[in-house]
Amino acid sequence: MEDAALDERLEEDSYPVTELPLCQLRLMDDKRYPWLLLIPRRRGVSEIFDLDEADQQQLWREASRIGQALKEFLGADKLNVASLGNVVPQLHVHLVIRRESDETWPGPVWGQGESRRYNLDELAAMRDRVLALVEGLDLKAD
Amino acid sequence: MEDAALDERLEEDSYPVTELPLCQLRLMDDKRYPWLLLIPRRRGVSEIFDLDEADQQQLWREASRIGQALKEFLGADKLNVASLGNVVPQLHVHLVIRRESDETWPGPVWGQGESRRYNLDELAAMRDRVLALVEGLDLKAD
Numbered sequence: 001m002e003d004a005a006l007d008e009r010l011e012e013d014s015y016p017v018t019e020l021p022l023c024q025l026r027l028m029d030d031k032r033y034p035w036l037l038l039i040p041r042r043r044g045v046s047e048i049f050d051l052d053e054a055d056q057q058q059l060w061r062e063a064s065r066i067g068q069a070l071k072e073f074l075g076a077d078k079l080n081v082a083s084l085g086n087v088v089p090q091l092h093v094h095l096v097i098r099r100e101s102d103e104t105w106p107g108p109v110w111g112q113g114e115s116r117r118y119n120l121d122e123l124a125a126m127r128d129r130v131l132a133l134v135e136g137l138d139l140k141a142d
Numbered sequence: 143m144e145d146a147a148l149d150e151r152l153e154e155d156s157y158p159v160t161e162l163p164l165c166q167l168r169l170m171d172d173k174r175y176p177w178l179l180l181i182p183r184r185r186g187v188s189e190i191f192d193l194d195e196a197d198q199q200q201l202w203r204e205a206s207r208i209g210q211a212l213k214e215f216l217g218a219d220k221l222n223v224a225s226l227g228n229v230v231p232q233l234h235v236h237l238v239i240r241r242e243s244d245e246t247w248p249g250p251v252w253g254q255g256e257s258r259r260y261n262l263d264e265l266a267a268m269r270d271r272v273l274a275l276v277e278g279l280d281l282k283a284d
Contacts, residue, residue: 047221048202049210053284060190060202068191079189082224086240086248098228106228107253142195 004043007090013115015123017130021139022058023093025066027127030115032104034070034097036130038063039090046089059093062139067095069133077105084110146185149232155257157265159272163281164200165235167208169269172257174246176212176239178272180205181232188231201235204281209237211275219247226252 006024014026014037028035040059045051051059067079080096096109104112118126148166156168156179170177182201187193193201209221222238238251246254260268 047210047213048223049206049221053203056202056206057199060198061195064191064198068189071189078226078228079191080224080226080228081190082222082226082250084220084222084224084250086220086222086250108224108226108228108250111249 004041004045004090006039007088009088010037010039010090010092015127017127018134020062020066020134022055023062025062025130025134027123027130028094028115029117029123031118031122031126032113032116033102033109034074034076034126034130035109036066036070036095038066038093038095042091045091046085048083048091050091057141061141063093063095065137065139066134067097069137070095070097070130073129073133080108082108082110146183146187146232148181149230151230152179152181152232152234157269159269160276162204162208162276164197165204167204167272167276169265169272170236170257171259171265173260173264173268174255174258175244175251176216176218176268176272177251178208178212178237180208180235180237184233187233188227190225190233192233199283203283205235205237207279207281208276209239211279212237212239212272215271215275222250224250224252 014028017025017027023038023040026037071079076097077100078098080098082094156170159167159169165180165182168179213221218239219242220240222240224236
């Protein structure tokens with residue numbers, strides 16, 4: 001596995017949670033939404049189709065299983081999944097847990113309002129919660 | 143295969159292109175961007191993880207191969223891929239071909255400005271272009 005350096009904007013806006021089989025999992029530092037990033041540890045990849053087929057399947061497996069677990073655990077209303085990358089070219093997939101009561105519902109979260117940073121206790125608590133959920137999942141191919 | 147009825151908002155905002163192995167492929171009627179929708183022909187599905195694993199892989203295979211072909215054919219700058227569904231619950235994946243010169247770059251396209259409808263000749267020409275590209279692709283599992 002070739003490890004790629006993390007884009008500095010992703011590093012600044014998010015907090016590391018754990019290493020998945022393919023991706024680094026990070027928590028966006030915005031407490032308006034439970035919002036995760038999956039960043040494949042591959043060099044020079046900016047589009048999903050830059051990954052080989054097996055990596056693509058693994059990326060979506062990680063995204064889908066973590067998204068489902070987090071949505072169900074939180075009793076949320078919708079999972080938003082997206083790969084945009086217009087600002088940061090390093091491939092990253094957003095998983096955003098949405099509630100009908102959140103402040104930009106039903107609009108998308110990108111480019112809306114100002115992010116609200118966690119304080120360090122909140123950040124640690126949220127990271128621990130996500131980590132406990134993810135550690136209970138099987139993220140390998142069936 | 144159980145065919146699901148198409149949500150009427152998807153029907154109103156988009157134009158049918160063709161049937162893929164899993165999805166109906168539709169063209170969003172907004173000429174600001176080449177913008178496609180992939181709608182799995184499955185009943186009662188609103189989250190990607192509501193699909194079984196084989197269907198999920200097929201959905202992403204269709205999205206990835208079509209997105210790559212269209213981006214390369216058009217010489218565009220970025221592919222945006224997203225499953226949101228906050229407004230229309232029927233599962234649908236957006237493929238949006240982005241250019242640095244488009245009117246909402248680098249922001250996302252959802253909820254930004256007013257869509258601009260194609261006239262019927264433009265719509266037919268765009269549909270034919272997409273159809274010709276898609277017909278040249280192998281969309282089955284390797």
